[in-house]
Amino acid sequence: MASESKLQLVCLQDYEEHASKILPPFVLDFYRGGADQEQTLRDNREAFKRWRLMPRVLRGVENRSMATTALGYSVSAPLGIAPTAMQKMAHEDGELATARAAFSEGLVYVLSTVATSTIEEIAAAAPRGNNWFQLYIYKDRQVTVDMVRRAEQANFKALVVTVDTVLLGRRLATERNELSDSGSSTSNTFVSSLFDPSLTWKDIAWLKSITKMPIVVKGILRPDDAELAVQYGVAAIAVSNHGGRQLDGVQATIDALPAIVKQVNGRCEVYVDGGIMQGTDILKALALGARMVFTGRPILWGLAHSGEAGIVNVIRLLKKELDLAMALSGCSTVTDIDRSLVVHQGFFSNM
Numbered sequence: 001m002a003s004e005s006k007l008q009l010v011c012l013q014d015y016e017e018h019a020s021k022i023l024p025p026f027v028l029d030f031y032r033g034g035a036d037q038e039q040t041l042r043d044n045r046e047a048f049k050r051w052r053l054m055p056r057v058l059r060g061v062e063n064r065s066m067a068t069t070a071l072g073y074s075v076s077a078p079l080g081i082a083p084t085a086m087q088k089m090a091h092e093d094g095e096l097a098t099a100r101a102a103f104s105e106g107l108v109y110v111l112s113t114v115a116t117s118t119i120e121e122i123a124a125a126a127p128r129g130n131n132w133f134q135l136y137i138y139k140d141r142q143v144t145v146d147m148v149r150r151a152e153q154a155n156f157k158a159l160v161v162t163v164d165t166v167l168l169g170r171r172l173a174t175e176r177n178e179l180s181d182s183g184s185s186t187s188n189t190f191v192s193s194l195f196d197p198s199l200t201w202k203d204i205a206w207l208k209s210i211t212k213m214p215i216v217v218k219g220i221l222r223p224d225d226a227e228l229a230v231q232y233g234v235a236a237i238a239v240s241n242h243g244g245r246q247l248d249g250v251q252a253t254i255d256a257l258p259a260i261v262k263q264v265n266g267r268c269e270v271y272v273d274g275g276i277m278q279g280t281d282i283l284k285a286l287a288l289g290a291r292m293v294f295t296g297r298p299i300l301w302g303l304a305h306s307g308e309a310g311i312v313n314v315i316r317l318l319k320k321e322l323d324l325a326m327a328l329s330g331c332s333t334v335t336d337i338d339r340s341l342v343v344h345q346g347f348f349s350n351m
């Protein structure tokens with residue numbers, strides 16, 4: 001039998017399996033877990049399988065590029081790193097490794113409000129990186145303003161405002177761990193004491209009034225909310241259910257995407273995250289109208305494996321798989337990826 005050190009990791013599932021063997025159980029539970037019965041966590045992945053590819057052939061795909069832009073900035077692929085909290089639990093370099101990997105691979109990196117590295121440390125680690133800051137609006141608006149100013153000073157390119165976490169979803173495994181450790185649910189207490197449940201769309205207007213940074217609203221699942229986001233002048237919408245960690249039972253993001261793209265009709269950029277595990281998932285999301293996809297947990301698995309190098313490996317696997325999926329679908333550039341490349345499985349049962 002091959003020894004552990006000789007095992008070759010050739011897909012994101014391999015990284016996930018490796019992480020599940022090496023991370024302390026309470027860290028694994030926090031990173032991996034979804035809310036309640038984890039229906040949405042599972043469905044984010046399952047839903048991709050219900051969309052089938054309809055490849056074109058004989059399109060001369062010998063020269064290919066995945067390059068595109070996000071908020072006007074060049075990126076090497078339509079792939080970004082979603083904000084995930086407390087990355088130093090995976091590896092001592094934590095968010096610094098992630099920011100460096102994103103920079104060296106030419107991708108957007110989104111730093112979480114709840115990070116184990118500071119905004120200034122990220123700016124020092126990846127000064128020329130395409131760094132965006134994910135903002136939780138705190139009850140204390142002065143603390144919120146201070147975070148925005150620090151992100152501006154550190155040359156962050158955008159604010160990603162997460163709107164699906166006015167209270168923390170119940171991640172049962174984490175709750176059990178916290179209860180047996182300290183007798184109370186510390187993460188729930190943290191969120192309910194700091195984050196502001198009174199948020200409304202007026203707070204997006206307020207945020208726009210205090211900064212020139214473009215605003216991305218993260219956590220939209222309905223076309224009418226997407227319409228409001230456009231009306232309030234956001235630069236982009238991230239279709240997200242927080243990786244199934246907030247309201248369990250909501251639809252998979254890939255299923256929510258088409259109606260939102262239709263509603264937005266090009267008036268701002270639309271991104272999607274949740275359940276991306278392979279290149280064909282990215283191809284399907286782009287075909288359904290996303291400009292970019294973001295990935296959360298797989299980056300943590302790469303980080304846990306070997307810090308910056310592990311994340312670079314995960315990114316390169318996704319890029320290699322997307323490149324192959326594009327070639328086998330007759331696409332040389334991301335602009336060749338169109339709606340006709342995917343059909344929902346329901347299409348076949350109606351034939």
Ligand SMILES: Cc1cc2nc3c(=O)[nH]c(=O)nc-3n(C[C@H](O)[C@H](O)[C@H](O)COP(=O)(O)O)c2cc1C
Binds near residue numbers: 112114241243297
């Ligand atoms: C461990 C973990 C921590 C997260 N922390 C944050 C966070 O601090 N802010 C935020 O907006 N989203 C956070 N998210 C949600 C991610 O940004 C993203 O929406 C989700 O992970 C996408 O799903 P995926 O993990 O299947 O790619 C977190 C997700 C995970 C798994």
Ligand SMILES: CCCCCCC(=O)C(=O)O
Binds near residue numbers: 165188190245
């Ligand atoms: C320990 C508090 C976690 C705050 C929220 C981070 C997050 O968005 C997530 O875990 O999901």
